[in-house]
Amino acid sequence: MRHYVLRRLLLLVPTILLITFAVTSLMRVVPGDPATLALGQQATEEDRERFREKYGLNDSLPVAYLRWWQGVFQGDLGESVVQRTNVTTELKNRLPVTLEMLVLAVFFTVVFGVPAGILAGVFRGSLFDYAVRFISVGGLSIPSFWLGTLAILLPAIWWGYLPPLGGRVPLTEDPVRNLEQFWLPSAILAVGASAGVIRIARSSVLDVSRSDYIRTAYAKGLGQRVVVVRHMLRNAMIPVITLIGLQVAGLFGGAVIIEQIFTLQGVGLMFIGSIFNRDYPMIQGIVLFLATIFLTINLLVDVSYAYIDPRIRYS
Amino acid sequence: MSQSYGYWLRKSRTAAISRRRFVGGAAIAGAGMATLGIVGCGDDDDEQSGGTPTPGGEDEAPQRGGTLRTGTFLDVLGIDPHIEVSIGLTTAAQMYTYLGAFNTRDNEFVPLLADSHEQASDLEFVFTLNKGFKHQNLPPVNGREVTADDVLYSLERFRDLPEAQNNSFYKAIVDKMQVIDDHTFKVTTKLPYAESLIELGGIQSAIVPHEAVEQFGNLSSRGVGAGPYILENYVKGERERLIRNPDYFHSDLPYLDASERITILDMSTLLQAYKNDQLDLNGALMNKLDYDGLPSNRVNYTLPALHYGSLGLNASVKPYSDPRVRQAIYLAVDRKQFVDKLGFGDGFPMGPLSAGLEYWALSEDDLAPYIGPDYNKAKELLSAAGYPNGFTMDVETSGGVQLYIDHANIMVSELNKVGIKAELKLSELGDYLSNKLFAGNFNATVFTHNPYETPKIPLGMYHKMGLGGGSWWHYENEAVSKKIDEQANEMDGERRRDLVKEAQRLILDDYAPMMNFYSPMGYGSHHPRLGGYDPTYRGFQLRRYTEFIKNT
Secondary structure, X not given: OHHHHHHHHHHHHHHHHHHHHHHHHHHHHOOOOHHHHHHOOOOOHXXXXXXXXXXXXXXXXXXXXXXXXXXXXXXXXXXXXXXXXXXXXXXXXHHHHHHHHHHHHHHHHHHHHHHHHHHHHHXXXXXXXXXXXXXXXXXXXXXXXXXXXXXXXXXXXXXXXXXXXXXXXXXXXXXXXXXXXXXXXXXXXXXXXXXXXXXXXXXXXXXXXXXXXXXXXXXXXXOHHHHHHHHHHHHHHHHHXXXXXXXXXXXXXXXXXXXXXXXXXXXXXXXXXXXXXXXXXXHHHHHHHHHHHHHHHHHHHHHHHHHHOOOOOXX | OHHHHHHHHHHHHHOOOOOOOOOOOOXXXXXXHHHOOOXXXXXXXXXXXXXXXXXXXXXXXXXXOOEEEEXXXXXXXXXXOOOOOOOHHHHHHHHOEOOEEEEOOOOEEEEOOEEEEEOOOOOEEEEXXXXXXXXXXXXXXXXXXXOHHHHHHHHHHHHHOOOOOOOHHHHHHEEEEEEEEOOEEEEEEOOOOOOHHHHHOOOOOOEOOHHHHHHHOOOOOOXXXXXXXXXXXXXXXXXXXXXXXXXXXXOOOOOOOXXXXXXXXXXXXXXXXXXXXXXXXXXXXXXXHHHHOOOOOOEEEEEEOOOOEEEEEOOOOOOOOOHHHHHHHHHHOOHHHHHHHHOOOOOEOOOOOOOOOOOOOOOHHHHHHHOOOOHHHHHHHHHHOOOOOOOEEEEEEXXXXXXXXXXXXXXXXXXXXXOOEEEEEEEOHHHHHHHXXXXXXXXEEEEEOOOOOOOHHHHHOOOOOEOOOEOOOOOOOHHHHHHHHHHHHOOOHHHXXXXXXXXXXXXXXXXXXXXXXXXXXXXEEEOOOEEOEOHHHHHHHHHOOOOEEOOO
16 A cells, blocks of 8 residues: 555656646647737737747747756746746645635535435435435535525625625634634535536445445344444445545536625635736646645545455555 | 707706716726715715705714724725726725816816926926824835835836726826935926826826835735725725725825725625625616615715726728717607616716816707707608618627616617617627727727716817827717817816817717717715715825724
8 A cells, every 4th residue: 555655646646747847838839929918908019028028938838847846846836927926825725715615615525415315325215315405406406606696696685795895804813703714615616526426426325325334234133333334334435435535626616606705805816817917937836746646645545445444455 | 969969958957966066087997986876976965855865974072982884895905006007996085195186077186295396398297295194003005104216116017007997197298207315206298288287197196116016026906005094904805994094194084993894796796785784885886776776874875887888980981080970879869768768867968078177178059969869860860861761780898798788789779760770789898899999890899988077088088099099980070089189188177178079079960970978967976974085086085194083
């Protein structure tokens, strides 16, 4: 196992190199000039050229890419073309926002999605099963931006309540106010993800429940609780965990909209703005962080298989 | 056509506003102004509906103390006055001082740092600075006096920063900037330039101390100035708080103890926060429906907005090089459709300048002959130009801006009525702006403008040199360009106005290849407890520093 993890960690390096290079090259292929977008309609070609010179936009792709990595090794991700700050500083400020929202969203997804899906599978055909299926279909169908808008506007209209707006309060500074800011956007983000988890967990439980070893467990007189917890759950969890791992990336996509609705200045919102403005250093910085995070999650998911199902061995 | 024109007359008569107070003003990104509620319009007569409080509270005695709470839907990128062009400038305007601020409503230069200014000739502007005008008593300036050296340093910084926008005046028009002595500063222009004082008193021409730039690296997130407010707290894109500068030179100002602003990116949430009394001034962009839904116990007001949408045509290619085709397009588009569908019935006819620039814009009578619809005449013109069955028009625009699409869709359906088969070609916004619109790389395009408070930019767009980098429409009408130059160089206000109107007539007579659809209405609102706030000043209100909170 140790060798496997080590090998996977080593594989992260070329993967990240490939991803960042692909993003860097593709962004430069995409039509649109950062200098024109930054300087607006009154700029002359001379103005744009000065701007390009200052931000190294005239460098060839290999030079720009290597120079960027040189900075990365020194902890400097470069100067943003748009944000008036250093990319490292900006990410330091914004990553915690997105990460906290994603962690909470995954928490809600697991806490609501997994038990609901398992119980629906175990009690197939019951009223609970129908209710859960109805809710999960609803959760998959309702767009998070619509739900988010309603969730923020309806309490405001009915009771004059708006969640704390105007900036993030760090968890360490005021946990209650921080959670007051984050629980609602995270929960909304988790609705769709939970719905997906419910459906997979339910079908996985149904699948496993038809296995020989489950039939054997019942035949040797084990109670339902023991069968479900000891035999069914562990085996049914592998596709669920795979899905949760994959959903982190999907949740990031949803976070872009939710950050806008709840005015949470996270990475998602900035990512979109950076793409529009062709803010290459910022895009590269965000991609570097996201790729590292997602690849690490992917690795953790793979490693977790071995702990959940002892039959799986990595060599 | 006359029927349509009658419609315009009716609309303008029933609109609950007076536009005669508006003359235009210094350039600031309109969205930023909108955030401060300055899209609205006050009233100076009895046209407003009964019972509605009047904006401004100008007749009330100002009261000291209180905190003004505002909100914005715009992402505040930074607060450097020489770099920002949007909402960040509104913060800078409170922190820094200026030689003066140009009041475009009343066409006057209001001195701030300057005690007076003298115009020795059309080319020379000499400013005598107030003695004892000090920077805020904070490091690294610690209350040092503001001198002419600070003015020179600041204006040169604005001119030379690679990130700075809208600084063409300092680069192309200004010949020399000189420190005569500690309290005298002289600017010499290369040629007479009508908007010199507007530029010198513009919101980006802030006076910043060199020590702050040297210590902070840039002024995007920190700053010390000599303005009436001190930046107490700034969290980029989230919130900021400014407190009164107790040592401000004009000691009676400001009245407020503090001014706070939060960012709420979602427009409907921002509007709701205002309605819930969490903000004193509405910062959301409203349409008529939003406006009608405002609480009646607020000061609600309307005025012609300064932004608008346009169709741009490439005058160097057929069929748009033929003025008859352009005239047919002008006449085929029923502007009432835009007013009804986009403005929910509110809006004004528009020539080259928006209705909000009333001092400069042509009257509705002047505009009448150029405004459609007159489908028969349009078809006749198309036949005469060799297109009896119309033609296919590829309209470039961006799917990234809903307002572009909304304007374009209406225009497409209008042109179809005379046989012009217009089809939208959508591009991503960054691609559209840099490779199509700004590059003049299209046959036809639909887009919207930022608000302009003076004729400089909206007229400049018809010049053969465009805004400096060439005409986006490849339009080279010497008479039009000459007239635009003449008005830009005319120092006499009244005479300039005549020239601006003559330029507009020339533009319309040639059915120039940028056709503006309509001038929308702007809507504003603030709480009655806010006094000293007069939205009729538009951008100048930012530097009046007269807001106060009434003790009720």
